[in-house]
Amino acid sequence: MAESALYVEIFRLSLLNCQTFLVLCLAFLLSFLFLRRPRNLPPYPAGWWPVFGHLFSLGRAPHLKFTEWRRQYGDVFTVRFGLNDVVVLNGYTVVKDALVSRSELFASRPPSYVFDIITGVGKEYRGKPFDVEEEIRTTIANVICSMIFGNRFDYGDEKFRELAEAMIVTLVSITSGQLISIFPFLRFVPYVNKACNDAVKYNEKILKFIREEISRHRRDLDRENPRDFLDFCLIEVDRHDKVDNLTEENVMHVVQELLFGGIDTTTNTLRWGLMYMILYPDVQKKVQLEIDAVVGGTLPTLSHRSQLPYTEATVMEVQRLRFVVPLGLPHATTQQVKVAGFDIPAGTQVLMNLHSLHVDPVYWPDPDRFDPGRFLDTDGRVNSKLDSFMPFSGGRRVCPGEQLGKMELFLLFSSLLQHFTFKLPEGAPPLSTEGTLAITLMPHALLLLGDLTKKEVASDDGETGLASGKRVRPERAINAAPLAVYAMAEVDGINPVVYGKLLRTMETINSKMLNLTRTLEEQTKAKGEHGVSDYTLLTKVLDRLCLVLYVISVGVSVSMTLYLGK
Numbered sequence: 330m331a332e333s334a335l336y337v338e339i340f341r342l343s344l345l346n347c348q349t350f351l352v353l354c355l356a357f358l359l360s361f362l363f364l365r366r367p368r369n370l371p372p373y374p375a376g377w378w379p380v381f382g383h384l385f386s387l388g389r390a391p392h393l394k395f396t397e398w399r400r401q402y403g404d405v406f407t408v409r410f411g412l413n414d415v416v417v418l419n420g421y422t423v424v425k426d427a428l429v430s431r432s433e434l435f436a437s438r439p440p441s442y443v444f445d446i447i448t449g450v451g452k453e454y455r456g457k458p459f460d461v462e463e464e465i466r467t468t469i470a471n472v473i474c475s476m477i478f479g480n481r482f483d484y485g486d487e488k489f490r491e492l493a494e495a496m497i498v499t500l501v502s503i504t505s506g507q508l509i510s511i512f513p514f515l516r517f518v519p520y521v522n523k524a525c526n527d528a529v530k531y532n533e534k535i536l537k538f539i540r541e542e543i544s545r546h547r548r549d550l551d552r553e554n555p556r557d558f559l560d561f562c563l564i565e566v567d568r569h570d571k572v573d574n575l576t577e578e579n580v581m582h583v584v585q586e587l588l589f590g591g592i593d594t595t596t597n598t599l600r601w602g603l604m605y606m607i608l609y610p611d612v613q614k615k616v617q618l619e620i621d622a623v624v625g626g627t628l629p630t631l632s633h634r635s636q637l638p639y640t641e642a643t644v645m646e647v648q649r650l651r652f653v654v655p656l657g658l659p660h661a662t663t664q665q666v667k668v669a670g671f672d673i674p675a676g677t678q679v680l681m682n683l684h685s686l687h688v689d690p691v692y693w694p695d696p697d698r699f700d701p702g703r704f705l706d707t708d709g710r711v712n713s714k715l716d717s718f719m720p721f722s723g724g725r726r727v728c729p730g731e732q733l734g735k736m737e738l739f740l741l742f743s744s745l746l747q748h749f750t751f752k753l754p755e756g757a758p759p760l761s762t763e764g765t766l767a768i769t770l771m772p773h774a775l776l777l778l779g780d781l782t783k784k785e786v787a788s789d790d791g792e793t794g795l796a797s798g799k800r801v802r803p804e805r806a807i808n809a810a811p812l813a814v815y816a817m818a819e820v821d822g823i824n825p826v827v828y829g830k831l832l833r834t835m836e837t838i839n840s841k842m843l844n845l846t847r848t849l850e851e852q853t854k855a856k857g858e859h860g861v862s863d864y865t866l867l868t869k870v871l872d873r874l875c876l877v878l879y880v881i882s883v884g885v886s887v888s889m890t891l892y893l894g895k
C-alpha cells in the first residue's frame with residue numbers, strides 16, 4: 330500500500346518534470362517563432378529591449394528620433410514595436426521610390442487594434458483672451474461639412490463643440506492607445522486600457538452624428554437632385570451598379586475618414602502658420618505687403634493665388650518645417666519587397682518618415698531656418714515641383730484632400746493676414762515650436778488677446794471688418810500669448826503615463842508571482858519533512874535540475890533574442 334502511494338508520488342513529481350520540460354520546449358518554440366528575425370531585414374538601431382522593443386527609446390516625438398537614427402543607420406532601418414518589426418523609410422530617394430515609383434507594393438495599411446476598431450475599417454471676445462483654434466477649426470469643418478452634409482455650424486454651436494472635442498480626444502486617444510495595438514492583450518488591463526476605451530467612446534459620438542446625418546438625408550433624398558456628397562453616396566448605395574458592395578456602413582466610415590483627414594490637418598497647419606508669423610514678423614510684413622499690393626480691399630480669392638507667390642511660399646515653408654503628419658499614416662507591404670538591398674517581407678508595417686524629407690540638409694540648406702524664399706525661383710515664382718517635399722504624401726495613397734487642403738490654406742491664411750497682424754504681447758514668455766504629436770502635430774495653444782468681431786471705422790461709408798471686406802489690419806493688431814497650461818499637453822501625457830502605469834502593473838504582477846513562488850517553496854519544504862524515500866529525493870533533484878534548465882533556457886532565450894536582433 331505504502332509502495333503504491335510512493336509510486337503515485339513519484340509519478341506526480343515526474344509529471345511535474347514533464348510539464349516543466351514541455352513548458353520549456355513551448356517557450357523555446359514560441360520565442361523562436363515570434364522572435365525570429367526575417368533574414369536580411371534592415372538593421373535595428375541600438376537601445377531596444379526584449380518584449381518592448383524600441384518603445385522606450387522613441388520619446389514623444391518619434392519622427393525626430395527617426396531622423397536622428399537616420400544619420401547613424403542610414404535611410405532604412407527597422408524598429409521593434411513590442412514584438413512587431415516596423416520598417417522606417419527616410420529621405421526623399423527611398424520614400425519617393427516606395428510611395429510613388431513602387432506605390433502598389435506599399436499601398437496596404439497594417440492592422441492596428443485601436444485604429445481598426447475606430448474606423449471599422451456669436452461668442453463675445455471683447456476684452457477676453459481667446460484661443461483662435463476653435464474659430465479656425467469651425468471654419469475648416471464648415472467647408473467639409475458643407476460638401477458632405479450640405480450644412481454648416483455656427484461659431485460656438487454646442488453640437489459642433491461636442492463633435493470637435495470628440496474628434497480631438499479620439500485622435501489623442503488613438504495615439505496614446507498605440508500601446509494596445511502593439512500588445513492587444515493590454516485592453517483587458519484597467520487604467521492601461523483607458524486610452525483605447527476613450528477612443529471607442531468618443532468615436533461613437535462621431536459615428537452617431539454621421540448616422541443621424543445619414544438618416545436625415547435618407548428622409549428627404551431626391552434622386553434626381555443630389556444636394557451634397559452624402560446624397561451622392563446614398564444614391565450610389567441604392568444603385569449597386571457602379572461601386573460594388575457599397576453599404577451605408579461603408580459610407581459612414583468614408584465620411585468619418587474625410588472628417589478626420591480634413592479638419593485636424595488643415596486646422597493645425599494654419600495654427601502653425603500663425604505662430605510662425607508671430608515668430609518671424611519680417612515675413613509677416615512681407616506677406617501683408619504682397620496681399621495689399623495685389624488684392625487691395627477685396628477678399629483674396631483663388632484667382633489671386635498665382636499673383637501671391639510669397640504668400641503661397643510662406644504656407645509651403647510652414648508645411649515643410651512644421652509638417653502636421655510627420656510620419657504620414659502607416660503603410661504595409663503588399664508583397665515581399667527589396668529596399669536599399671534589404672528584404673522586407675509581405676505584410677510588414679512601413680512608416681514613411683516624411684519629416685526626414687523636409688529637414689534633409691542635402692535639399693534644404695540650414696533646414697531649421699524658416700525661409701519662404703526656398704520655394705521661389707529666380708523669377709520670384711513658386712517652385713512647386715521641389716524634390717524632398719511631400720506634405721500630402723504621394724503615390725496610390727496620396728492624400729485625397731490635397732487640392733482642397735491647399736485651397737483652404739491659401740484662402741484662410743491670406744484673409745487672416747490681410748486683416749490682422751499677429752504678435753506677442755510685451756513680456757510674454759517665448760513661444761514653443763515643439764508641439765504635441767497625436768497623429769497630427771499640434772502646436773501648443775495660443776491665446777489671442779484682441780477682438781476679431783469689433784468693426785473698425787476705416788472708410789467713409791462706415792463699413793469695415795472681415796465681413797465687409799474692408800482692410801482693417803493696421804488698427805487691428807492681435808496679440809497672441811502662449812497658454813500657461815496647455816490643454817492638449819494635459820490630455821496627452823502619452824509615454825510617461827501609460828508606460829508608468831504599465832510598469833506599475835508589471836511590478837504588481839511580479840510581486841504577486843514572487844509571493845506565489847514563496848508559498849510554493851514553503852509548501853515544498855513542508856512536504857520535504859515527510860520525504861520518505863530515495864525516489865522522492867531523486868525526483869526532487871530532477872525538479873531542481875529542471876529549474877536550473879529553466880533559468881538557463883530563459884537566459885538563452887534572452888541572448889537569442891538579442892542575437893537575432895543584431
Ligand code: HEM
Pocket residue numbers: 473586587588590591592594595598653654657658659720721722723725726727728729730731733734735738
Ligand atoms: C493641410 C492639409 C492636409 C495635409 C497636410 C494632409 C496630409 C495627409 C497625409 C500625409 C496623408 C497620408 C497619406 C499616406 O498614407 O501616405 C493623408 C491621408 C488622407 N487625407 Fe489628408 N491632408 C490634408 C488635408 C486633407 C483634407 C482637406 C481631406 C479631406 C477632405 C483629407 C483627407 C485624407 C484622407 C481621407 C486620407 C486617407 C487616405 C487613405 O487612406 O488612402 N486630407 N493626408
